[in-house]
Amino acid sequence: MYVSARERKLLERLLVGGREITVGELAEELNVSTRTIHRDLQGLESVLRHYGLELEKKAGVGIRLVGEEKQKQALAAELLHLSHREYTPEERQLMILIALLEAGEPVKLVSLANDLNVTVATVSLDLDKLEQTLKAYGLSLIRKRGYGVELAGSESAKRRLISELLFRHVNEHEFLELMKETIQKRSDDPLDTVAEKLLGLVDRKKLAIIEKQIEQVKEKLPFTMADSSYIAFVVHLALAIERIKRGEAIHFDPHDLRTLQAAKEFAIAEMLAESLERAFGINIPKEEIGYMTMHLMGAKWRSRQGMMMEEPSLVVGMKAQQLIRFVSRELGVDLSTDRTLYEDLVVHLKPALYRLEHGMGVANPLLDQIRKDYPELFAVVANGTKQLFGYIPVPEEEIGYLVLHFAAALMREKKGWRALVICSSGLGTAKILATRLKRAIPDITVMEQASVFELKKKDLRAYDLVISTVPLPEEYGPHVIVSPMLTEEEARAIRQRLERKTAVEKRRENESIARRNRSMLATMKAVRRISETIIHLLDGFLLEMVTCRSIHELLMNACRRLERNGVLVDAKVVIEELERRESLGGLGVPGTKLALYHARSFSVLRPSLTMYRLDEPQTVAGMDGEPMEVNTVVLLLGPADADEEMLSVLSQVSTLLVKDEQSTATLARGGENEVYSLVSSHLEQFFDHYWTTTKE
Known part of the structure; x- marks a missing residue:
């Protein structure tokens, strides 16, 4: 044939x-x-x-x-397995690139031409087209007559290229099957397809071992990684281990490494490195642990709980609020009260900005479709990012993901059926698919989004419908495969499936009610913890005019008073924690006169919010690293073992500092009653939102 x-x-x-x-x-x-x-x-x-x-x-x-x-x-x-296989130009160029990555040395053009059944002239033209692609990764081609062609560039750049090629051209189901070692292909079998060639760039057995080691430290990660980031991380580790075994050194700036060692992700990377050292019998240097840390810090996440108390998140929160206000003005739609949008943007922007600042990049296979579906919104968000992040060029791939978050906010509707959406590209894509489903099928509820890698922990019987953007293994049962952008034909197929489920709807509804009854006590306890935290903060709130020679003196006096009032056990311990947090980065809120000093410590018995207006401005480091003058210090304290509900309330207080210009002006200049009214109103809105969403 x-x-x-x-x-x-x-x-x-x-x-x-x-x-x-x-x-x-x-x-x-x-x-x-x-x-x-x-x-x-x-x-x-x-x-x-x-x-x-x-x-x-x-x-x-x-x-x-x-x-x-x-x-x-x-x-x-x-x-x-066609003989005399013919490749499309795009496939042929990818095969050439794979050959260069595999070789690690000059390859003759005639050899490439013979392998691909084309002329040397065709290969030469393909190389011309590849050079522009490679430039974006900091790589280049060395081409000399009689020498051949060689891929030149850093080891880390080559690793990033391999990871992104795998993500773009090998679907997540294939990769999952690969790591389960269920691909029945002998190592000496020819690799004919592009996907097989790409998978041949990494050792299959290594991938399976690495995944086991990651599983052991997964619980330590702050959030669940999106599939794209998870795959990139696994591939990075596999390539790193091969390089270490060959004795090749990798460079890492000493100053950057010292900075990374202060991050919580570094401790997780160290733990994982120790596990990998035992598994492979190697010594992993600190420089390599630094790169592992960067992957963790730059990963896209699928959750947003518990991020808002970190100093970097507050800076990102301010940028997120500014971007929301910009898009709202341009579109004439007020999105400033959409908490889900704000929190999702913070979760996305924090690692995204880290990736951009360190030249890590990100793939977005949906970019063309996003531009086509949301041309006006794409232009608005692109303009907004250019104005707000002018110091860092934001590529269209990142803008595309931001557009998905805004598109999801613009399309939110009421809920109905219970559904689980499996989406491999991260939180933004899952959100846009979920909201498109609710728009196309008003009776559907997207209760949860998950990745392929999270499925084994899910009880799929709890959902009326499982919708996936990738084929799932048979063991997970019936599911509907759709594209992330959801076509009308796919929506129609889902409607038909739901109509067939009508006969068992009553039984499903009864089971859902039973589950809600069993969880009602837990829900009420959570509501109680939130209300108690709010009461503690408002009961203990004060805004005091103070005279002091330094911020340190102010904190000493403030903590000693809180100790006398029974809020703290040991003021000295809390002050040391506050100073440690300050050493990690500035605490001044850029563009305001406010500084947020906050900490969690076992010496803190209950949450506390107090504010201090200085008689003379003090100079502190801002969160952007620049010195700034502040006239108001916000002191926000919580117990070290604070539960999720308490953290969510504390995070709401911190977000108030970057909510909008009117709020920051009130905090910096308002009287005690005015500031108290602002804080209490903000927390009341949060409580109402929480109560409403838990009832739905």
Whole structure:
């Protein structure tokens, strides 16, 4: 059997699609005209008949491949092992890139041409196109007559390129199966497909061992990593271990390493490094632990709980509020009260800014679709990021993810059915899919989003529907596969599935009520803890005019008073913790006259909020690293073992400092009654929001 590269891509697309697809969609995906698609489909009919398959065509709906699943699998297997395989130009360029990454030394153009069944001139043109791609990674090509071609650049840049190539061209299900060691392919079997070639760049057995070591420290991570970041981290570790075994050194700036050692992620990276050292019998240097820390700090997360008490998050929170206000003004829609949007942006921006500042980059396979679906919103967010983050160029890939958060906020609707959404690209993509589902199917509820890697911890029986952007293993049962942008055909398929579930709706509803009854006591306890925290903060609140020679003297006096009032056990211990936090970074809020000193300590018995207005301004380091004058010190304290509910209240107080210009002005200049009214009103809104969402 012979088929062209385009015909092969067309067959592969029809084989993976369970729904109808229009000729126009196929033409757009393959970048050809609809006439070409019609001609190719006509030419493929004899191939399909040979396998007992046919095309089912529905006017106004589209086409799909019909036939026995066994026959479809046979055709798919044949496509994988075609003799004289022909690649598309994009696949051919990727194969060349993989060959260069594998070789690590000059490769002859004639050798590449023979492997790909093309001319040397074609390979040379492909290399011209690759050079621009490589430039974005800090890599280049060395090309000399009689020498061949070689990939030049740092080891870390090559690792980042391999990680992103894997993420873009190998779906998460394939990667998950790989790490479970269920891909039954001998090491001496030829690797024909692009995905197989990419997977060949990393040692399969190493991946499985590494995943086991990560599992052991997962509970120490502050949040669950998105699939894309998880895959990048696993691949990074596999490549790092290979490099360490070869005795290759890696450079890391000593000053940057000292800075990273103060981060909580460094301790987690050290723990993981010790585990990997035992597993592989190697010594992992501090420099490599530094790179592991950067991966953890730059990872995209799938949760937002507990981030707001960290100093860097407050800086990011201010930027998030500014971006929300900018987009609201441009669109004429007030999004400033959307807590979910604000918290999601902080969770996304914190690692995103770290990635950008350290040149780590991020892949966004949905970028073209996002630009197409939200052109106006994309332009507004791009303009906003340029104004707010002018000191750091924000690439379109990051802007695309930010657009998803804003699009999700603009499309929130009421809830209905219980559904679990499996999305591999992180929190933003999961949010946009969830809100599109609720818009297309008003009765659906997206109770939770998860990644493929989290599925084994989920009880799927608790959901009416499981919707995934990637194929799931059979062990997880029935699920609907959709694209992240959710087409109308996919929405229709979901509606039909929900209609079939109508007969058991009452039973499901009763089970849901029973679950809610069992959890009611836990919910009420959580509400009580939140209300108690708010009461402690408001009962103990004071705004005092003080005369002092230094911030240190102010903190000493303030903590001693709190000790006398029974809020603290040992003022000295708390002061040491406050000074330690200050040593990690400035505490002044840029653009204001406020400084937030906060700490959690076992010497703190109950949460406390007090404020001190200085008779003379004091100079402190701002959160942006620049010196600034402050006239008001906000002292926010909590117990070291504070539960999630208490932390959520404390975080709300900290966000008040960056909420808007009017709030910061009141905090910096208002009287005690005025400030108390602002704080109590803000906490009341938070409590109302929490109570409303727990009832839903």
